[in-house]
Amino acid sequence: MMKYIKFGILAACAFAFAGCVEGDFFEPSPEGVVMTGTDINPMIKFAVEGEDATYPVTVSATGPVSEDVRVSIKIDNSLVEAYNKAYRTSYYALPDNATKLTTNEVVIEKGKTSSETSLFSIVSRDAFQDGRIYVVPVTITAVKGGGIDVVEASRTLYIRLATIMDFACLDISNYSMYSNFIFPDEKAMELPTYTYEIKCMIHQYHAGSEPISRLCSFTSKDESRSMMLRFGENGQDINSLQIVSPGGNIISKTRFEVNTWYTLSLAFDGSALKFYVNGVLDSELGADCSNVFQRFELGMSWGGGYPQKQRFLGRVAEIRVWDRALSAGELQLGLCAVDATTAEGLKAYWRMNEGEGHIFHDATGNGYDMDWSQTVRDNKENGVLNSFDNSSYVEAGWVFDDKNKCLN
Secondary structure (H helix, E strand, C coil): CCCEEECCCEEEECCCCCCCCCCCCCCCCCCCEEECCCCCCCEEEEECCCCCCEEEECEEECCCCCCCEEEEEEECCCHHHHHHHHHCCCCECCCHHHEEECCCEEEECCCCCECCCEEEEECCCCCCCCCCCEEEEEEEEEEECCCCCECHHHCEEEEEECCEEECCEEECCCHHHCEEEECCHHHCEEECCEEEEEEEEECCCCCCCCCCEEEEEEECCCCCCEEEEEECHHHCCCCCEEEEECCEEEECCCCCCCCCEEEEEEEECCCEEEEEECCEEEEEEECCCCEEECEEEECCCCCCCHHHHCCCCEEEEEEEEECCCCCHHHHHHCCCCCCCCCCCCEEEEECCCCCCCCEECECCCCCCCEECCCEEEECCCCCCEEEECCHHHHHCCEECCCCCEEEC
């Protein structure tokens, strides 16, 4: 389904890149010219809403200048690759004709420390693709006058373009929808390392004799090694998440609020399972959590009234299986979406944004489509897998409204 990208105005620091280590010492900043703000952080986040939104770019001197200083600046998209290598990020560059500055020379007048403004804006959005985060470097190329030069560490300002995305999703509040999809044996994934992700929003926590909300399971065909997520299990707070893994259980430190989207990520690096909420580490379990993925369960699929008793009143989107453990930085870059064509190690990706029909399409092209007319449920009394056509419940569950927004 087509995604609609909006833009809104926001400027904020994105990351802190350097930390103190034993033996570090600090010297006063060298005198010279800098891109304003880079002495604190070389990257700012800028979201634009409307066709005429602009970001003011200035340069500054570390002290009042003795004469007019002319500073040449330009957009240099070739610097994105070097930035990615330096900080192990995966930002994308835009074509040179997609952005502009109103002027490529600014002046710091005699006796002042800050220059006049050059306005940065987006000329064309044709190149924007879902799942990609773009960075535009604005760099100092020359300084004339005042007997000062560029402070090299602050030569370049990186403008991260933050997009507000509207998206479709699947509401799974109807417990009749809950079931399993089992992939053919040749599609089974041996995962000595992995990352499982799912994006969810809870409408409300239900009451009753069993106030548990079961979200999903990533598991082997016979469920011998499962990764299962459920809220409120075993006397825990109803708004806490329990993760049942092959190596043991995790109870989240996070307490989840209703009507709020969360991206839940489980990354196993071969020795420890790390649980992240919106790319921020919540908990960690040191154990063997290696897995085989061949089966996905949505909600609680058992019989005996369990689907109703453990229903999840909420929505899901952005379900992913990777064959490597992602870092916190990588997870944060993918909170809204990822680019299935370039993402390293992405094995299966269901955006859950079809908006119609009953097939959850795998965006990677690796052949992991899930057809919810061909699902199965366990009969716990005799171990038989019973077939279920739940297509009609999926077809009625698609949602596209003002609650489905994401700022990356």
